[in-house]
Amino acid sequence: MYTFGIDIGSTTSKCVVLKDGTEIVSSSLFVGGIGTKSPFLAREEALKKAGITDKDISGTAATGYGRNRTEDADFNVSELSCHALGAHFIFPRVRTIIDIGGQDAKVISLSGDGKMRDFLMNDKCAAGTGRFLDVMAAILQVPVNEMEGMAQKAQKISQISSTCTVFAESEVISQLANGVEMPDLIAGICDSVAGRVASLAKRITIVPEVCMSGGVARNGGVRLAMERYLGTEIRFSEQAQLFGAIGAALYAFQKS
Amino acid sequence: MAEEQVKKHRTPPDPNSAKYKLGQIAAKAYQDAFDAKVRGEKIGWCASNFPVEIPETLGIAVVYPENQAAAIAARGFGQQMCEISEADGYSNDICAYARISLAYAKTKDCEGQQVPMPDFVLCCNNICNCMIKWYENLAKELGIPMIMIDIPFNPDYDVPESEVAYVKAQFLDAIHQLEKITGKKWSPEKYKEVMEYSGRSSRAWLAATATAKYEPSPFNGFDLLNHMAVMVTARGKKEAAEAMELLLKEYEQNHAEGKSTYRGEEKYRIMFEGIACWPYLRATSHGLKDRGINMVTTIYADAFGFIYKDFDDMCAQYCKVPNAINLEYARDKRVKLCKENKVEGLLVHTNRSCKLWSGFMPEMSRQIGEECGIPVASFDGDQADPRNFSEAQYDTRVQGLTEIMEANKEG
Numbered sequence: 001m002y003t004f005g006i007d008i009g010s011t012t013s014k015c016v017v018l019k020d021g022t023e024i025v026s027s028s029l030f031v032g033g034i035g036t037k038s039p040f041l042a043r044e045e046a047l048k049k050a051g052i053t054d055k056d057i058s059g060t061a062a063t064g065y066g067r068n069r070t071e072d073a074d075f076n077v078s079e080l081s082c083h084a085l086g087a088h089f090i091f092p093r094v095r096t097i098i099d100i101g102g103q104d105a106k107v108i109s110l111s112g113d114g115k116m117r118d119f120l121m122n123d124k125c126a127a128g129t130g131r132f133l134d135v136m137a138a139i140l141q142v143p144v145n146e147m148e149g150m151a152q153k154a155q156k157i158s159q160i161s162s163t164c165t166v167f168a169e170s171e172v173i174s175q176l177a178n179g180v181e182m183p184d185l186i187a188g189i190c191d192s193v194a195g196r197v198a199s200l201a202k203r204i205t206i207v208p209e210v211c212m213s214g215g216v217a218r219n220g221g222v223r224l225a226m227e228r229y230l231g232t233e234i235r236f237s238e239q240a241q242l243f244g245a246i247g248a249a250l251y252a253f254q255k256s
Numbered sequence: 257m258a259e260e261q262v263k264k265h266r267t268p269p270d271p272n273s274a275k276y277k278l279g280q281i282a283a284k285a286y287q288d289a290f291d292a293k294v295r296g297e298k299i300g301w302c303a304s305n306f307p308v309e310i311p312e313t314l315g316i317a318v319v320y321p322e323n324q325a326a327a328i329a330a331r332g333f334g335q336q337m338c339e340i341s342e343a344d345g346y347s348n349d350i351c352a353y354a355r356i357s358l359a360y361a362k363t364k365d366c367e368g369q370q371v372p373m374p375d376f377v378l379c380c381n382n383i384c385n386c387m388i389k390w391y392e393n394l395a396k397e398l399g400i401p402m403i404m405i406d407i408p409f410n411p412d413y414d415v416p417e418s419e420v421a422y423v424k425a426q427f428l429d430a431i432h433q434l435e436k437i438t439g440k441k442w443s444p445e446k447y448k449e450v451m452e453y454s455g456r457s458s459r460a461w462l463a464a465t466a467t468a469k470y471e472p473s474p475f476n477g478f479d480l481l482n483h484m485a486v487m488v489t490a491r492g493k494k495e496a497a498e499a500m501e502l503l504l505k506e507y508e509q510n511h512a513e514g515k516s517t518y519r520g521e522e523k524y525r526i527m528f529e530g531i532a533c534w535p536y537l538r539a540t541s542h543g544l545k546d547r548g549i550n551m552v553t554t555i556y557a558d559a560f561g562f563i564y565k566d567f568d569d570m571c572a573q574y575c576k577v578p579n580a581i582n583l584e585y586a587r588d589k590r591v592k593l594c595k596e597n598k599v600e601g602l603l604v605h606t607n608r609s610c611k612l613w614s615g616f617m618p619e620m621s622r623q624i625g626e627e628c629g630i631p632v633a634s635f636d637g638d639q640a641d642p643r644n645f646s647e648a649q650y651d652t653r654v655q656g657l658t659e660i661m662e663a664n665k666e667g
Contacts, residue, residue, distance in 0.1 A: 080656035
C-alpha cells in the first residue's frame with residue numbers, strides 16, 4: 001500500500017511516497033511554497049520517481065502552511081505533529097526536535113511513540129529562521145549551502161544581533177565595511193540563528209536524543225553552534241527537510 | 257468571478273433574554289454619558305479597574321476608554337486610530353488601547369464607537385502602569401484634571417492593613433475631588449445600595465461563569481468577552497444585577513435541558529489567557545470552533561467579580577485584581593479555574609499591546625501546564641492593533657494544541 005505526504009511550506013514544497021508505512025519509495029523537493037506551482041511539481045516528480053500514479057495512492061495527508069489550501073489531500077495535520085512523527089521514523093530514540101523552517105522555528109517534545117507532547121514556536125519575527133539566513137546570504141552573495149564550509153574556517157566568530165533581521169543586516173554590512181573576514185562573519189550569522197532558537201529550546205526540557213529538522217538543519221554551521229548552546233549532540237539526517245512530508249505520509253498510512 | 261454572497265438570516269435576540277438586556281445596559285452606559293453631557297453635567301473617562309462604585313454613588317456618568325478602544329478595534333477602525341497617534345509621536349510599542357484613546361482625544365470622532373468628551377479622567381494603575389502616562393497625556397492634551405489612584409503591586413497573598421489604609425485615603429480623596437469638580441455629594445445610603453447591587457451582580461457573574469463546570473458547558477466562552485463589559489462598567493446598577501441573575505438562570509436552564517450557546521459538539525475545553533484579539537475576534541473564535549474547542553474559562557471570569565462587605569473591604573478587593581498580584585497567586589487563581597472547569601488545554605495570547613500581562617505568561621503558563629497536566633500553546637497578536645496578528649500562525653498553533661489534546665484523550 002502506498003501513502004503520500006505533502007509538506008507545503010513557506011519557501012519549499014516537499015513530497016514523500018511511503019510503502020506500507022515502513023519504506024520511503026521516493027521523495028521530491030521544489031523551491032517555492034504556497035501559491036506557486038511547486039506543490040504540483042513536487043507531487044508529479046515523487047509519483048514519477050516511485051513509478052506509480054494517483055490511482056495507486058491509498059491516502060494523502062498534507063502539512064505545512066499550505067496544508068489547508070491543497071485539494072490533493074484527504075486530510076491535513078499540523079507540521080508540528082508531522083515533524084514529530086517523521087523524525088521518530090528516522091531516529092526512533094529522538095525525544096526533542098528543533099525545526100527551523102523558512103519562516104518559523106519550533107521546538108517539539110515527543111513521546112516514545114512519536115506523538116507530540118509539547119511544543120514552542122518563535123514569535124512573529126524572522127530572526128532565528130531560514131529567512132534570516134536567506135537575507136544574510138543575499139547580502140554576502142554566498143549561497144546558503146556554502147555557508148557551512150566557510151563557517152568552519154572562522155578564526156574568531158563575529159557577534160551578530162539575533163534580535164532583528166533588519167538590524168542584523170545593517171550590522172553585517174558595517175562589519176563587512178570594517179574588514180571583518182567572511183568566514184568569521186558567516187560563523188557569527190550561524191551562531192546568531194542558533195542562539196536565538198536555543199533560548200527558545202531551553203524553555204522546554206531538552207530530553208536527548210535531539211535532532212534538527214527543516215531546511216536550516218542542512219547548515220552544519222548552525223548545527224554545531226546549536227550543539228554548543230545546548231551542550232548536547234544534535235542528530236542530523238540528509239532527509240531532515242523531508243521530516244514533515246514523511247510524517248504526513250505516516251499519518252496517511254495510519255488512517256488508511 | 258465573484259462568489260455569490262449569501263446573507264445569513266439572523267434571528268433577532270429575544271428582548272427578554274440576558275444577552276439582549278446586557279447588550280442594552282452596555283449601550284445605555286454610552287447614551288447616559290451623552291445625555292448627561294447635554295444636560296451640562298460633568299462626565300469622565302474612567303480606567304476599567306477604577307472603583308466604579310465611586311462615580312456610580314455620586315451619580316456621575318463615565319465611559320471607559322478601554323471598552324471604547326475594544327469596540328473600535330472589533331469594528332475595524334483600530335489601525336487608522338493607531339496610525340493617528342503614531343503620527344503624533346507615540347511609539348507603536350505602546351498599548352493599542354492607549355494609542356486609540358489618544359487618537360480619539362485628538363479627532364473626537366470615530367464611527368467605531370463615539371463617546372462624549374470628558375471633563376476629567378479617573379485613573380487607577382492596578383491593571384497596568386502604562387495607564388498612568390496614557391491618562392496624564394489625556395489630561396494634558398484636553399486640559400482637564402486627572403484623579404489618580406495608585407495601587408501597589410502586591411507580592412503577598414493577603415492585602416496588608418497598611419495598603420488598605422493607603423488605598424482608602426486615595427479613594428476618599430478621589431470622592432472629595434469629584435464632589436468639587438461635579439458639585440455632586442457622596443451619600444452613604446446610596447453607596448450602600450450600589451454596594452448591594454455590585455455584590456448581586458458579582459455573585460451572579462461568578463456563579464454564571466462557574467456553570468462551565470458542566471460537560472458540555474452551557475455557554476460559549478466567547479460570550480463572556482461580551483457580557484464582561486457590563487461587569488466593568490455597570491455592576492453597581494440594579495439593571496446589571498438583574499441581568500446577571502437572569503444570565504445565571506439561563507445557563508442553569510441550558511444545563512438542565514442539555515443546551516448550550518456553544519454551537520456544535522464540544523470536543524475539547526480550553527482556558528484562554530489574555531485580552532481578546534478584538535480585530536480578529538471572528539478568526540480566533542472560528543479557529544477554535546471549527547475544531548470543536550470551547551473556551552470554557554478565562555481569568556475574566558474571576559477578575560470582575562467584586563464581593564465585599566464594607567468600604568475597607570472594597571479597597572482590599574481592588575488591591576487583588578489580576579494584574580496587581582504576584583505570579584504565584586495569579587497562577588493559583590488560574591489553576592483553580594482550569595481544574596474546576598475540567599480544562600484540557602491552555603491557549604495564551606501573547607499580546608503585543610500588553611507587556612505586563614504577556615511578560616509574565618511564559619513562566620506562569622509553564623507552571624499552569626505542569627500543575628494541571630495540560631498542553632499550552634501561545635500565539636502572537638494584539639488586543640487592538642491588527643498589524644500584530646497572523647492568522648496562519650494562529651491556526652498552526654491551535655491545530656498543534658488540538659492534536660496534543662486529541663492524543664491525550666486517546667491515552
